[in-house]
Amino acid sequence: MLLIRRFEEKSAEMYALAKIAGFLHLYIGEEAVAVGAISALRPDDYAISAYRDHGHCLARGSDPNHVMAELFGKETGLCHGKGGSMHLVDAPRRFMGGYAIVGGHIPLATGLAFATKYQKLDLVTVCFFGEGATPTGQAHEALNLAALWKLPVIFICENNRYGMGTPAERAIALYADVAGTARSYGIMAERVDGMDVLAMRDVMRRVIDQVRGGQGPVFLEAMTYRFMGHSMSDPAHGHYRTKEEVDTHRKCDPLLLLKQTMLSNSLGTEADFVQLEREVGEVVAAAVKFADDSPFPTPAALHTDVIRVE
Amino acid sequence: MVLSYREALNQAMSEEMRRDSRVFLIGEEVGYYQGAFKVSKGFVEEFGPQRVVDTPITEAGFTGLAIGAAMAGLHPIVELMTMNFGILALDQIVNNAAKIHYMSGGQLSVPLVIRGPGSAAHQLGAQHSQSLEAWFCHVPGLKVVAPATPHDAKGLLKSAIRDHNPVIFIEAQLLYGTKGDVEDGDYTIPIGLAEVKRNGSDATIVAYSKMLLLALEAADQLSREGIEVEVVDPRTLKPLDMQTIVASVKKTGRLVIVEEGWHFCGLGAQIAESVYAAAFDYLDASILRITGEDVPMPYSRPLEDAAIPNVPRIIDAVKSVYGRQ
DSSP states (O other): OHHHHHHHHHHHHHHHTTSSOSOOOOOTTOHHHHHHHHTTSOTTSEEEEOSOOHHHHHHTTOOHHHHHHHHTTOTTSTTTTSSOGGGOOBGGGTEEEEOOSTTTTHHHHHHHHHHHHHTTOOOOEEEEEEGGGTTSHHHHHHHHHHHHTTOOEEEEEEEOSEETTEEGGGTOTTGGGTHHHHHTTTOEEEEEETTOHHHHHHHHHHHHHHHHTTSOOEEEEEEOOOSSOSSTTSOSSOSSSOHHHHHHHHTTOHHHHHHHHHHHTTSOOHHHHHHHHHHHHHHHHHHHHHHHHSOOOOGGGGGTTSSOOO | OEEEHHHHHHHHHHHHHHHOTTEEEEETTOSTTOOTTSTTTTHHHHHOTTTEEEOOSOHHHHHHHHHHHHHTTOEEEEEOSSGGGGGGGHIIIIIIITTHHHHTTTSOOOOEEEEEEESOOSSOOGGGOOOOHHHHHTSTTOEEEOOOSHHHHHHHHHHHHHOSSEEEEEEEGGGTTOEEEOOSSSOOOOTTOOEEEEOOSSEEEEEOTHHHHHHHHHHHHHHHTTOOEEEEEOSEEETTOHHHHHHHHHHHSOEEEEEEEESTTOHHHHHHHHHHHHHGGGOSSOOEEEEEOSSOOOSSHHHHHHHSOOHHHHHHHHHHHHTOO
16 A cells, blocks of 8 residues: 555656646555555456556566556556556466546446356456446446356446546435445445445455355445645645645544554554565655666557457 | 359358367347248257357347457357448447557457448338448448458358457358358358459449349340450458459450449449559540449339449440440
8 A cells, every 4th residue: 555655746746847748647645545455455356447546466476567557558558658657467476457438448347257167167357447337337337247147257346436526426326335336236235334444355355265255246446535636737635625625634644543553553663564565665766767767669669459460 | 063152151150160179159139030031940959058149139239249259269250230330340340350450569469350231222221222332331440351252252251250350241141142162161252352353355244142133134135246344353342453444444444333332432442543543544434333223222123223423324334334325
């Protein structure tokens, strides 16, 4: 979680320096959802995400050097500079991508799960999306198919209260119970504290075996909050929410919560955290240096990978 | 062996499904109904419902599901009851199937066939009579195939199923019952290879799918008037075999392109541009395009007939480029 936080803070700095361009959607405040959920997966399980995907990719174990290089648009990036912030893919780590059409990757997740069931493998697919995706037609079609065919997929709705600047209560009829969307398809659904990484991990550990065992999909509504703006063009709060609201949620910072829990249970000392900060800082600094030192793709790369040849 | 177009498709799919367990068929009514146009007759009995998957009416959902399954190593065949319904799945086709290989820097691929009938049949109305191949051809990352004969349909469908990329395979309702000689057993026809269906020296017609049959009929009639037309069937629309088309135009000096799709921004415009770039000095006349009219397809029979290319229009066009009018 600390790596994701510091990595993204550094990404914002790099954006200000024009080392990173385009869209950059920060996950700051929501780290516990990805880390808690992904920590319960096996290495060969699939994970797939929407466009706010740095956290999921790093949580899956991707090398920060190659993630940062992708944000820089460099040849050494995960996708050789062809994907960018919103389209990170790390196939060897079964991170099947970030997708930038809201709701459009949810059918892909059901397809990954369909494939593992077809292949008689005991794998699960975990699919992350925001609450803003739940009213899309594609989400509903995917939920219906997943429930109908009892596919081994865990839908994780990251309810950060806002779809860009529109609060859930102005966008979603079932805003007070987004998990109810899935329940209406007969999918087991529950709400979880997405600011508490241990709660996320616990609920995942509880449900993953039943999903793996073929009892059908599960839908988790992780209650979370985005501390930063929607993207870099949006200030930390904006016209659509107040500074006070953001500050209130910052008191539930998932990193602070975990640190307090660890200190009070003697699972770490202040010195440990100082040491951890130093180590993470070195990793992030190295990632920036790696990205900065890496070459841009050559013009010859423009036309490769359009069609798979062979 | 003489087979119908429908039987040729059935053979191609069943042979590939026997050969490769990763191949499965998914779509509306493909199983117990035997396919809306009976293309998958006998499939669910032979392969079972796990590999012949009936879906609810959710094109975006099941097309997206098939793309995800392809990303995980399967080779799905998606049957769209008609290509018109591909519009509902266009986000999945354009934003996911076509782009995932590129966006991932080559890490992921989508070996997938999306097949079904395009173009008009008989009076099906505006929403069920569209030729959308130009839309698909516009998108980098897709291959587009539109065979006209049973032999080509079988060989190209087998190639499409074995391809590592998303292939849009466009059939036609009015072709399903047509018959032709089909090679026995396993054979493939490479994607991207045109075929000269009729030799001639006076003018070239490029036509594909159902329009090929009209072009051949027009060529027969013109032959009786002493005009020998060469008919080129691209068979694959993307990648387009310009080499074969250009070679024919260099020989005849005249070109008519026939397509059922709408005129504006149609595929023929692209073919004409490519021919002008490659063989301008060989042309003895401007290239003519015979296309569908730029209107939603009307229901009424005489209006529908007026909206679709026909043999007399093709004959007139050839005579016009040949200077006989």
